[in-house]
Amino acid sequence: MVAPLYTTASGLLFHAGKILVITVGLPARGKTHISRALERYLRWMGVKTTVISLGDYRRKTLGSGQQLPPDYFTLGEKSPETIALRKKVSDGCEKMIWDFFETGQVVIYDANNGTREARHTLAERFDKAGIHVIMLESLCDNKEIIEANIRSVKISSPDYRGWNPDEAVKDYYKRIEDHEKYYEPVEENTWPSIRILNVGEKIMVYKIKGYLQSRIVFFLMNIHNRFRTIYFARSGQSLIEHSYKADSDLSPAGWEYAEKLKEFVLERRAKSLEQKGLSPHDRKLV
The missing domain is CATH 3.40.50.300 (P-loop containing nucleotide triphosphate hydrolases)
Incomplete structure (x- = not known):
C-alpha cells in the first residue's frame, strides 16, 4: 500500500x-x-x-x-x-x-x-x-x-x-x-x-x-467483496521489555505465546479448508 x-x-x-x-x-x-x-x-x-x-x-x-x-x-x-x-x-x-x-x-x-x-x-x-x-x-x-x-x-x-x-x-x-x-x-x-x-x-x-x-x-x-476476518496479534513478551529498540529474544512466556498463536492459526486454517471440502494436509495447499 x-x-x-x-x-x-x-x-x-x-x-x-x-x-x-x-x-x-x-x-x-x-x-x-x-x-x-x-x-x-x-x-x-x-x-x-x-x-x-x-x-x-x-x-x-x-x-x-x-x-x-x-x-x-x-x-x-x-x-x-x-x-x-x-x-x-x-x-x-x-x-x-x-x-x-x-x-x-x-x-x-x-x-x-x-x-x-x-x-x-x-x-x-x-x-x-x-x-x-x-x-x-x-x-x-x-x-x-x-x-x-x-x-x-x-x-x-x-x-x-x-x-x-x-x-x-x-x-x-x-x-x-x-x-x-x-x-x-x-x-x-x-x-x-x-x-x-x-x-x-x-x-x-x-x-x-x-x-x-x-x-x-x-x-x-486489489479490490474484492468477500467477507473475511483480520486478526491482530501483539508480539510475545521479550527478555528486554522496557525498550522497543532492543532486538532481544523472546522470554519463556513469549515462546509459549508464540506456540499457542501458531496452533490457533493452524487450527482455524484447517477448519476453514474443511468447510470448503479441502484437506488441510494436502501438500498443494502448503
Missing part, C-alpha cells in the same frame, strides 16, 4: 488535475461498494474526494421507491411525470458534482449510466471544463455475487422497507431485467475507461494516464 501523498493548503495535487469517475453498470453489480472503497482510499492518500450517489440523492429528494411512478426504474418509454422526476434528480446530482469541484479534486458519480448517449452527454460537459473523465464499468456474470449483493445490500435499503425479503428480491430482479433491455456496455474509445469483471476477477484498462489515475487502477486491481 502506498503512503499518503503530500498535503497542500488546498488539499489538491496540482499535477493531477480534476477527475470525474463515472460508474457504469447494471443494478447489483457492486458499483456502490467499489465507489465507497475507492473514495476511502483516495481520501487516505490525501486527495479531496467524494461520492455523489444518484440513489441516495433520489431517496433524499423524492422519497423511497414505493412513492415513485411504476415506470421510474425502467428504461425506454416513460410518462411525462417520470421524465420530469428523473431529470430533477440527475440535474441535482450534476450540480453537486460541479459544487464539489470548486474545492475538491475527484468525484465518483455512483449511478447506472447504462446508455451510451446519456453518459457521453454528461462526460462532454465536464470534459469541456478541463476535467478528466474516466468510465468505471462494473460487469458481473457470477449469479452468486449478484444474489448476495441483492440480499445483503439492496433489499435492506429504504426502497424495500417493510417488504417480504423474497418478494423484494423478485422485484429487484425485475428491475435488473428492465435495465438489461437497454444497457450498453462501455465499448467506445472516446474516454479513458476501467472495466472490472466480478468485483476484481478481471480488470481491463484503456488510456489511463498520470500518477493519480494509475493509483486508482492499482487500488481497483
Whole structure:
C-alpha cells in the first residue's frame, strides 16, 4: 500500500488535475461498494474526494421507491411525470458534482449510466471544463455475487422497507431485467475507461494516464467483496521489555505465546479448508 501523498493548503495535487469517475453498470453489480472503497482510499492518500450517489440523492429528494411512478426504474418509454422526476434528480446530482469541484479534486458519480448517449452527454460537459473523465464499468456474470449483493445490500435499503425479503428480491430482479433491455456496455474509445469483471476477477484498462489515475487502477486491481476476518496479534513478551529498540529474544512466556498463536492459526486454517471440502494436509495447499 502506498503512503499518503503530500498535503497542500488546498488539499489538491496540482499535477493531477480534476477527475470525474463515472460508474457504469447494471443494478447489483457492486458499483456502490467499489465507489465507497475507492473514495476511502483516495481520501487516505490525501486527495479531496467524494461520492455523489444518484440513489441516495433520489431517496433524499423524492422519497423511497414505493412513492415513485411504476415506470421510474425502467428504461425506454416513460410518462411525462417520470421524465420530469428523473431529470430533477440527475440535474441535482450534476450540480453537486460541479459544487464539489470548486474545492475538491475527484468525484465518483455512483449511478447506472447504462446508455451510451446519456453518459457521453454528461462526460462532454465536464470534459469541456478541463476535467478528466474516466468510465468505471462494473460487469458481473457470477449469479452468486449478484444474489448476495441483492440480499445483503439492496433489499435492506429504504426502497424495500417493510417488504417480504423474497418478494423484494423478485422485484429487484425485475428491475435488473428492465435495465438489461437497454444497457450498453462501455465499448467506445472516446474516454479513458476501467472495466472490472466480478468485483476484481478481471480488470481491463484503456488510456489511463498520470500518477493519480494509475493509483486508482492499482487500488481497483486489489479490490474484492468477500467477507473475511483480520486478526491482530501483539508480539510475545521479550527478555528486554522496557525498550522497543532492543532486538532481544523472546522470554519463556513469549515462546509459549508464540506456540499457542501458531496452533490457533493452524487450527482455524484447517477448519476453514474443511468447510470448503479441502484437506488441510494436502501438500498443494502448503
